[in-house]
Amino acid sequence: MFFLQATENTIGFPNVLIFGTIGMFVMAITLVSVVVFHQRRVIKFNKQLQKLEEDKQQMLLKASISFQEEERQRIAADLHDDAGPLLATARLYLNENLIHQEPAVQLQSIFSAKQIIDDSIQLIRNISHSLMPPTLKNFGLESAMKDMFDKINGSGVINASARFHDNRERLTEEQELLIFRILQELVTNIIKHSYAGFIHLTQNVQGNFSYFRIHHDGKGILQSEFQKLNYNSRGLGLKNIESRIKVLKGSISFDIDSTQTYYKVTIEVPRELVK
Amino acid sequence: MFKRKTKEKSTRVIFYYLLYGLLNDVLGAFLQKMHSENFFILYAFFTVAEFTFFCVFYYYILPPGGIKKSIFFIWLLFFLFALTDFFLVNNMDAFDSFTVGVEATLIILMCIYYLVVQIKSTNNLLVYSTTNFWIAITFLIYMSGTFFLYIMAESMLNDKAFQIQYIVINAIFNILKNVLFSVAMLMKSSQVTPQMIQRNNHDDLLSFKLKK
Numbered sequence: 001m002f003f004l005q006a007t008e009n010t011i012g013f014p015n016v017l018i019f020g021t022i023g024m025f026v027m028a029i030t031l032v033s034v035v036v037f038h039q040r041r042v043i044k045f046n047k048q049l050q051k052l053e054e055d056k057q058q059m060l061l062k063a064s065i066s067f068q069e070e071e072r073q074r075i076a077a078d079l080h081d082d083a084g085p086l087l088a089t090a091r092l093y094l095n096e097n098l099i100h101q102e103p104a105v106q107l108q109s110i111f112s113a114k115q116i117i118d119d120s121i122q123l124i125r126n127i128s129h130s131l132m133p134p135t136l137k138n139f140g141l142e143s144a145m146k147d148m149f150d151k152i153n154g155s156g157v158i159n160a161s162a163r164f165h166d167n168r169e170r171l172t173e174e175q176e177l178l179i180f181r182i183l184q185e186l187v188t189n190i191i192k193h194s195y196a197g198f199i200h201l202t203q204n205v206q207g208n209f210s211y212f213r214i215h216h217d218g219k220g221i222l223q224s225e226f227q228k229l230n231y232n233s234r235g236l237g238l239k240n241i242e243s244r245i246k247v248l249k250g251s252i253s254f255d256i257d258s259t260q261t262y263y264k265v266t267i268e269v270p271r272e273l274v275k
Numbered sequence: 276m277f278k279r280k281t282k283e284k285s286t287r288v289i290f291y292y293l294l295y296g297l298l299n300d301v302l303g304a305f306l307q308k309m310h311s312e313n314f315f316i317l318y319a320f321f322t323v324a325e326f327t328f329f330c331v332f333y334y335y336i337l338p339p340g341g342i343k344k345s346i347f348f349i350w351l352l353f354f355l356f357a358l359t360d361f362f363l364v365n366n367m368d369a370f371d372s373f374t375v376g377v378e379a380t381l382i383i384l385m386c387i388y389y390l391v392v393q394i395k396s397t398n399n400l401l402v403y404s405t406t407n408f409w410i411a412i413t414f415l416i417y418m419s420g421t422f423f424l425y426i427m428a429e430s431m432l433n434d435k436a437f438q439i440q441y442i443v444i445n446a447i448f449n450i451l452k453n454v455l456f457s458v459a460m461l462m463k464s465s466q467v468t469p470q471m472i473q474r475n476n477h478d479d480l481l482s483f484k485l486k487k
């Protein structure tokens with residue numbers, strides 16, 4: 001009634017008031033709704049991302065545990081299947097009856113036992129070297145990689161080479177071992193899957209970062225394939241590479257050069273120098 | 276009792292604002308009953324006081340930054356503008372529509388900025404579970420809803436029909452404002468309590484997480 005009266009008396013003004021008020025009110029409500037819905041969507045998206053990250057972390061942890069278990073099993077098998085029988089045989093040669101034997105037989109038995117003990121020492125040394133390469137420990141990453149490449153070159157199938165541009169200061173033992181394991185895994189993968197003719201490793205330093213790049217002319221993988229294989233593959237190799245990169249707080253990238261001839265894997269690692 | 280219950284300064288400011296609003300309404304009704312012309316002064320003073328309360332509240336809720344530092348200057352400019360409008364333009368005997376319009380525009384813009392900050396924040400806390408959000412949207416809705424009403428009040432206040440419209444719209448938005456403020460006051464504190472930390476720690480212990 002009063003609204004109608006107002007319309008008659010003052011043309012336009014009540015309409016402006018009513019529609020203006022309703023309009024402003026609707027605008028405010030819309031604004032608030034947009035904020036609320038947008039925030040809900042962002043939170044949902046963040047939670048999904050967080051879950052994906054957690055899944056990835058779990059997967060890497062499982063891969064790392066599986067790898068450790070495999071390594072332990074391998075060492076256990078080496079010790080049980082090789083060192084165990086060797087030492088048991090040596091013990092047989094050196095049994096209590098040896099003293100009652102002829103001197104020539106005694107000498108023969110002692111010689112055989114010595115041979116077997118030498119074999120056991122070599123076996124244990126090999127196991128130990130597979131855990132921590134002595135060249136790496138004593139002479140550093142460059143020597144260890146060159147040592148590895150020498151062995152590869154010995155096969156005559158692949159030509160492997162390494163060039164370290166700036167290796168004046170050594171990284172910490174832990175970093176060197178992790179980088180060595182990553183490079184070792186990458187080289188093994190190249191030999192196994194890529195049918196490459198050559199592998200070349202380059203190292204350089206820029207600022208506080210060390211860069212390692214492996215070039216090869218075989219069939220390599222790109223970053224997207226690495227991510228895919230890392231998630232879907234049952235193998236532990238790539239997962240171990242990623243978990244080691246995470247420990248190093250570095251990054252890894254897989255790509256191909258502009259001429260589409262050589263695949264390259266680049267590792268970027270923040271340097272931790274020996275004090 | 277309220278002071279004891281809530282330790283958040285921003286909420287306390289709103290509590291004092293509501294008390295002041297109540298006192299102002301009572302005084303305004305009394306002056307109108309006495310047919311005094313002084314209630315325009317009361318309205319003008321309320322406009323400035325309302326903006327002051329809002330600025331103080333806004334200062335407490337905003338994260339540190341440029342806008343937070345400039346709140347005082349915004350308030351000072353508005354205060355000078357209100358004084359000029361009231362003493363020189365309105366001559367102390369008319370509704371301060373222009374000042375209210377500027378006040379409403381500033382508050383709406385500041386509320387929108389607050390909402391933008393909330394959208395940008397990485398906090399995973401739902402925005403509508405916080406007291407400050409409810410207070411900010413109360414101001415936004417109230418100022419938007421009464422914007423045209425107060426702007427037109429100066430020229431239309433003598434119109435009988437407009438007076439009724441004024442009473443109805445003002446009452447609706449006042450009720451809405453009080454309901455929304457009540458909801459805001461009922462919201463639990465958004466601050467992290469020791470219990471919440473303990474619960475999160477249990478979550479960390481029980482879940483299979485790698486994150487440190």
